[in-house]
Amino acid sequence: NECYKLLRSQGWQVTKRGFFHSRPINPIIGDYKTSKALYRDYELQVVAYAHAWLVRQGLSHTEAMHPHRLVSLCLIRLPKTLDKNASNGIEVKYLDSPPAFPLFLAARDLWRFMR
Numbered sequence: 001n002e003c004y005k006l007l008r009s010q011g012w013q014v015t016k017r018g019f020f021h022s023r024p025i026n027p028i029i030g031d032y033k034t035s036k037a038l039y040r041d042y043e044l045q046v047v048a049y050a051h052a053w054l055v056r057q058g059l060s061h062t063e064a065m066h067p068h069r070l071v072s073l074c075l076i077r078l079p080k081t082l083d084k085n086a087s088n089g090i091e092v093k094y095l096d097s098p099p100a101f102p103l104f105l106a107a108r109d110l111w112r113f114m115r
Contacts, residue, residue: 029053029067030074038075038093044104046073051101065101073098 029050031042050067059070067073073095 028072028074030076032076032078034078034080038077038091041107042075043073043095043098044107046075046095047098047101048104051104067101068095068098 029046031046031049033042047067050071050073051061051064054064054067054070055061064070075093075095077091077093079090
């Protein structure tokens with residue numbers, strides 16, 4: 001996919017679930033979407049990804065409850081197709097005050113309850 005190639009060319013490690021970019025001081029963890037907009041519930045996904053990554057790095061679940069204090073969080077909206085003006089339609093949003101991980105857990109529990 002051209003969008004994934006674009007991200008990789010900028011130094012991002014891209015997976016099916018998101019992306020990671022390691023800067024010398026502060027890693028960036030995020031997700032990419034091809035939707036019409038960047039919706040608030042996407043922020044919960046990024047917080048969950050960051051929490052999981054921090055735990056895999058050796059932090060306790062308690063230490064990783066507010067991942068935005070330890071890593072930068074980001075969302076990227078990509079166009080469904082790229083043309084010669086590849087930057088058109090790309091939107092980058094850094095999450096300065098994202099929800100804490102417990103809100104993700106509450107949303108997950110509500111989703112399970114409603115099923």
